[in-house]
Amino acid sequence: MVTETLLVKTEGLVFVFQLQSVHFVAGTFMSWTSPALPLLQANNSVPYITSEEGSWIGSLLNLGAFIGAIPAGILADHIGRRTTLCGLAVPFFVSWLMIAFCSSALELYVGRIVGGMAVGAVSVVAPMYISELADSKVRGALGTFFQLQITVGILFGYLVGMVGDHRVLAFILSVLPVVYFVSFIWMPESPVYLLSKDKLNEAKRSLQWFRGSKYDIEDEMVRMVESSGDSQKRKGGLGELLSNPVTRKAFTIALGLMTFQQLSGINAVIFYTGQIFDLAGSSIPSTTACIIIGVVQVIATYVSTLLVDRAGRRILLLISDSVMALCLGVLGAYFHLLNNNYDTSDVSWVPIVSVATFIVVFSLGFGPIPWIMLGELFPANVKGIASAVAAAFSWILSFAVTKAFQNMTSSLGEDITFWVFTGICVIGTIFVFFMVPETKGKDLNEIQEDLSGKPSNVELKMVESDDGLKTEKIIFHLPD
Template sequence: MREKSLLHMFQGTFPQLIAVLTGTIGAISDGMHYGWTAPVLPTLESNSSHIHLQERDHIWLETIYMIGGITGLPITIFAVDTIGRKGSIIISAFMALVSWILIAVADSTLFLYIARYIIGLSGDVAFVAAPMYVAEIADKKIRGFLAGIIYLMMLLGILIIYAVAPYAPFYVPSIVGSVIVIIQLITFPFMPDSPYYLISKGKDEKAKRHLQRLRGSDDVDKELKEITAAVNRQKSEKGRPQDLVLIASNRKAVIIMVILNAAQHFSSISVMLMNLHEILMSADSIYMRSQNAGILFAALMLLSATIADFVVDKFGRKYLLTISSLLTGLCLLVLAVYFTFKNCNYDISGVSWIPIVTVMVYAAVFKFGLGIIPIVMTAELFPAKTKAMGMTIADCAYVFFAWISIEIYQRLSTAYGHEVPFYIFAASCILTAVFAQLYIPETKGKTLEEIQFILKGVPFPLRSNSLRSESLSFHATLDNKDNKINSTPEKNSNEKSGV
């Protein structure tokens, strides 16, 4: 029965899968850049390095990557709405290729700084445009699975850089990353574009052709009408930045995504990825070489996220997020308690295996929900007119809280010991589980239109034309009420008549 259910879920979705794989393969390159400093900086700091790092270069090579992401926000908002999701992904791939070339030919830190800044810009565009593209081309029955693929690609990239960089010449990772990006640049331009984006630009016939390619069927009239109705309704909503706060459903989406992105990093994932070797050495865990521990850590994250990606559309977002948050918090609590006993001079030699086991369990349980659900939900919650701005804010929150979590870890672990930041991170995970249960709606099996009704607290109507027309008018009326402070009577009348 389960096999039949799985086959039914994926039936007729092969064109979507190919489009998503080619559209997200560049995330492997992004993952390699994200984990690049951990294995590469020790090589650059060695006496045999052809590039000589100064004392502050280690920190700045990590920070400039995040600065690139933050400064890329205006570019991202402009790109996804002007040249589209597909075009933005292609531009991001070109930027990633330039970054790898700069790293390969670098003979000074200046080249590395420029490359890291460019890839920060590229990653910001890609991780907004790609989830939007996936959510808008995917059938609702596998949208969660397809949305999670970009994270799997990123984790694969982290695994590759951990496995290659410590054992190969400095330029080899650049060759690997460049080949991956070139594959995307060759294949993805031939994939269908987002029907939502095409309809929003008045290209209805082209949208129909691309939707037919994605569904592998000529019978797409019903879905095309639903997409058109959704786009027309969402066009009647204002796409101003302040509407992310003034409209209740948008405000709820922003709150959910900011908190989930904060929760990801306050579960210490960036701290783990960038400081895993140092954490294990501080814990006196000698059961595995740090290079091997890094490879196993990345492999477990990839395996766990892959399993989660297959079951996210079966068990739902809330369930996986809640269980993952609780188990992640438990792992961090165990690690904090271990460091507490160690710093109190207890004899822990007999249990020095605990840190290595704990961080490996952490890798598995974090990526089973907390590490993948936010990226799945990001493209589901915002309506078309504010999706670019909303997802860009979510991406900004992701980068910002990554930096904050690293600062908290570095400062508190130096001043008070490793246990203090890990107690904070453990508490954050518990609060995330509570937040998920009380505030986050379940989006499993829902269309993007249905999700907007859920966020507004409005029952979704039956799908007859008359009822749908009435519901869209009622939906627009709710948005107008949300905006009445900033809308004139004439403008409200025009909006209602345009639905």
């Protein structure tokens, strides 16, 4: 169903695949630590990595993503979304080569930071590109398709980890950025970006390509030109973002969603999946458990593509965060029993079920939707700076959680650590309920009206004529 809808609105699945591939590459960086760290901590490993060095290797990707996210939105506003995304293949490739040829922990640190910078830039620019070219009816599904590719990349990283040592793993994964670059370089630029540079004819050709040669783009092009003109009348930048009440509220929502996404502990769970199962004494080998979790995450994210434009963003966020809180609470209770020497052999299945369910509901809601909404909430004149700051904020939080996870479990215990994350998910559910509007099927003007609290001055109303025919009547309301 979703695929058929996308085929109507684009030239086909070729486009979907091309842009997905960059998220696939990013996903492999996120899961690399799970198979690689045990290999690097083996006695015969060169280099040999200690547990403390391993925690830095796991978390420095997020620090690099923070660094890369900051200039990414600004760069995309200057040279274009497509050009920026193409250029990111270079740091992806260089990062894997540095990891493959490393002989010390320091070289691994630098390689992870370089790769992280590209991951952070992707998290900013790709949602901008998607939101500017997708029809509002399939925008959510298209955005979730790319989150799906991140999870496929994570699973691929788990599977490749079974092939050989960390060098073989890095060499195999270094091929992916090359494939991405070759497949993506011929893609058109965003029509919204082209309009911002007064390239009307190029914008028309771009939109026609994305919608298909037989699709009538005239009405959509008119709305896009009007929206672009309104945005260009207002000076962009951080000042406009914070001084305008509507964009300030959108920015608050974006930062809130990013905060509760990262402080849920998701990256700690993904990066240290194997260690969590080892600590829990699960009967399932950690490598097998990681692959099971990866498969579950892919399936759940695919289900999200079917729901996000039907159920809506807000309801999925509420279900996601509340069930995540329940899963983390149960996981904390299991570790509490384990740490107090209770016999947990009859419930050894609890960790994998809790973690799997946690990842399922995260993938349905709080995984893809904050990034989708980041591309939906802001007008073009502030979208670059807003996306860059929100994404950078997300990644620095991710770095803090990933780096602190092992220290938290050592000082507080696994039970208290997971209960802290439980409390954060509860607060996140309350935040969504009171602050986050529904953006499903709405264009930018409608979303901005929702944020401002002012009703639209245009209403479509069904009226019946004397001969019994029903027609739509456009009613204009004059402002008070």
